[in-house]
Amino acid sequence: MIAGFVKLQSFNDGKTKSVSVIAIEDASGGAETFTFVVIDQTKIVGKNFPPNDVQPVSVTHTASGKGLVKVSVANSPQTFTQILDVDKQPGDDGTGS
């Protein structure tokens, strides 16, 4: 089960936009299903986590502007919501602060 999220941020290299988050798995490990709401788009992605693993999870999207980005995961109360400007051009190290 996912025990926490860290550093939700947005990337835009001029061609592809994405958001990523670092997910912390507890001692149970296993397949996790993440739901990203990026402004007005919803993206779902799955990933396997060994016990106590810490991994980045990312999705691509085509949303634009500045607004709410939320990540949640099935079977865990953990969520992480930030306001991000998903259009920020790279060269940037992402947004989130």
Add this chain to the structure above:
Amino acid sequence: MTKSLSTFAFVLSLLICPRLGSGQAPRPAGSGAAASTQTGGGGADTTQSSSSAGACKSTISGAIAYTDLKSEKVSLPYGTAFAITGDVTQVQLAGGALNALITPQSVTGDYAASDGTKGDMANSPVAGTSWNVSVGKLSPDTGVTINFRFTGPLSAGVVQAVLDEMLGDPAYQAALSQFIDSALGKSAAAQLSATTLLSQAAAAVVTSALGRRGLAPKNPEDLKTALATALLNNIEPIFNLDGQISSVRNPYSSIAAGLGLSQDDLVALPPQLLADKLKGIDYSKVSAAMQDTARQMVDQFLKTYQNAAAGLSNGLKGALFTGSSSLAVGSDQATDVVCDLQKYAGFDVGALYAPRLSELRSFAMVDVYLGPVQLRTGATPPKAGIGEWLHQRVSLAVGVALKDLSGSTQSKISGENAFAYGLGFRLNKYFRITAGGLLYRTTLPAENGSTSPANGSLRQEFFIGPSIDVTALSALQSIFAKAKSN
């Protein structure tokens, strides 16, 4: 006569000696003590006591030190305007020290005395850290509530404290939830109106937090607009801070180990203190699997916190706030702070007893003090010592006896009149004991048909008796009194 004088001296010593050491008694026992003395005395003391010029410490320097007033070390003068002076470091507001909250630029205020007198204190600039205000004339023997209002921009440290308070405020948390519920999943354009509402709610929380510190905006509407605009422009770091704090506090992040704290202690840290501690985090103590992640998390949080604080500071920049400090000094009769009325004399009525004549007579008497004295015997005397203590209490008394009260059918006093002279000793604000000599012309009954050769001669007898100073009564206090205390 010799016997009369010794009796008088004995009685006077009994009155004086038990209290010789209390000449420097703090401010008055007030009316309660006076009342009990009155009951025992059986009369009313119309003493017009007062102190000599300088009886009030406030009259010595010409200006009242704020700290002396606050600690009730001084009395305020009456009948004349005066100044109160202080340093901004001495003033406390509801939320802490004045100079820790704002940088005062000016001070103003108002005051209200217990006798209904009210007045405003003119606006006065703060020079460096020193300030002073002018107070108008007060009446003697009253209490005063003084409201000081200091105005200036916020101090730097306040912004971060207010930011912390906003983040933990239930109203702000509710606004965050409402914002997420209404904006999530909508287009960026559609989220803008919800963001505006969040900014306005945050501005209200910030204003409320400042109010709890005793700070009110000088121009509330201007601040509301400026703050809401600044928060809207900086809503990203301000909103994101809440989630990033949760990440840092997550027990799986291992941040507590890096700070050498328990998880509970970490969670208890307010954001500002958390940011300060995270600047010195020891990543080697963070679990190996989390070290890189913890470093990214901390860097992001510190950057976000700095941006949020800068955004809020920008919204408050240039706004002037007023911090009010109310000082109630002597709000009741027992703790009056304005100098007690200074009197030169008292007019007494009472009863005197002449033991050798076995007569009790009413009399009217003027008691003249050896300089102005304070009306209340408990007021702080201008000087220490037995001499000053006596000065505040002893008077020269002269008067006339009026009428026999004892029902004597064979009075030796010719007519109803007799001249009285002696020393008065004031027990409190109203009551006095007077002892001295009674001069009268004799009327002696004829014996065996012959009139005594002593008949019609002038004689003197010792007397003693209680009296009331009628000029201590509030309506008559100004009689024999100084117009102002200095």
